[in-house]
């Protein structure tokens with residue numbers, strides 16, 4: 400970060416503007432809006448600025464015009480200086496003198512002479528968002544502003560005012576900082592903010608008062624909640640909006656080995672992270688352990704994020720976890736994620752179904768129990784379907800052999816996708832006969848997914864993701 404963004408209180412303070420043309424005018428308006436006492440110094444001052452100086456408003460300080468050349472003494476006692484002339488020599492003189500006196504200075508369109516820059520502003524006063532490209536790409540900053548303008552309803556300003564009105568009361572009534580944070584998050588993300596956005600300010604205020612009055616009752620029964628969230632196969636762009644919102648809200652995060660570090664980096668910064676991958680060192684965390692932890696953390700009043708790779712309901716044991724929560728009366732919600740089959744297939748250019756190739760798709764566990772498979776192989780070799788094996792890397796050879804021995808053609812196309820959807824993705828293409836060798840030679844490492852069926856032959860034509 401090169402520049403530190405700060406918000407400058409200029410109310411009632413002297414600001415010197417050197418220059419009296421249209422560029423100066425653009426900068427004068429925001430200065431007047433924040434209550435600065437603006438003095439213009441320029442031999443020529445345009446009519447728009449002169450007219451502005453003649454307008455009197457109760458809230459604003461009048462503009463003072465000095466129709467003459469700038470001299471160094473003009474800067475004494477100024478809180479901010481702006482040079483907006485087309486004379487580079489004068490601009491340089493203003494900048495040097497201001498910096499000598501340690502007065503913040505902005506020279507329009509000459510970033511090298513500035514000690515401060517004007518950002519693009521999204522104004523939802525009292526909420527303000529300032530965007531700067533550090534003088535490198537002002538057009539980009541303005542485009543970003545436009546995007547934010549359309550994303551942030553104008554009601555945010557009123558929401559902040561409402562919060563300001565209740566701030567002291569809330570502070571006195573809810574003394575615990577964490578509970579206070581949860582209270583405000585609830586206000587800003589729940590039905591009170593919706594009332595504000597739909598222009599029902601009075602109702603919003605009543606509801607906020609009511610919420611505060613009932614706070615003790617709410618606190619007494621304070622029970623956390625568990626969010627069972629699918630984090631997708633790896634690429635963070637594949638998260639759902641809801642997943643992201645809950646990730647930003649959670650106090651504690653219990654995550655698995657398959658959650659990519661890019662996805663994990665999107666959880667709330669101050670959330671507590673608890674790794675519960677089943678291969679955690681010498682002391683693997685058992686499923687019972689995880690179930691207990693979820694209940695325990697929620698009973699302490701936390702919002703607990705149970706973050707899983709892929710989709711929590713596909714080979715994710717999500718069902719067992721929420722059954723345990725339900726038994727213990729803990730509220731929960733489930734957010735689906737993109738499962739490895741969808742993610743890997745898309746990123747490998749292999750459609751899982753296709754009118755000419757496969758009319759159904761099966762998701763199968765490739766995990767062996769006591770080195771054996773308990774699968775109905777004769778059903779798996781039925782024609783016109785795609786088979787997707789999760790957790791099948793160690794059993795790849797056996798899977799291929801079993802399919803062939805139950806009658807599937809040895810030339811049936813098959814693929815193995817390693818670390819699908821990530822920048823480290825690798826795709827191995829072969830058939831039932833050749834794939835195991837190719838994968839062994841390539842040294843593939845988990846996580847991997849196996850796809851079997853004639854859809855795999857489409858990879859050559861449809862592959863698009865650069866590995």
Ligand SMILES: C[S@@+](CC[C@H](N)C(=O)[O-])C[C@H]1O[C@@H](n2cnc3c(N)ncnc32)[C@H](O)[C@@H]1O
Pocket residue numbers: 632633657707708709710711712713714715737738739740743788789790791816817818819820821845846847848
């Ligand atoms: C315990 S299962 C969890 C599946 C997860 N719930 C889902 O919906 O994708 C783990 C298996 O998912 C597959 N898997 C998950 N992420 C993957 C990825 N990025 N690339 C390839 N396979 C993946 C692998 O087969 C891995 O062994």
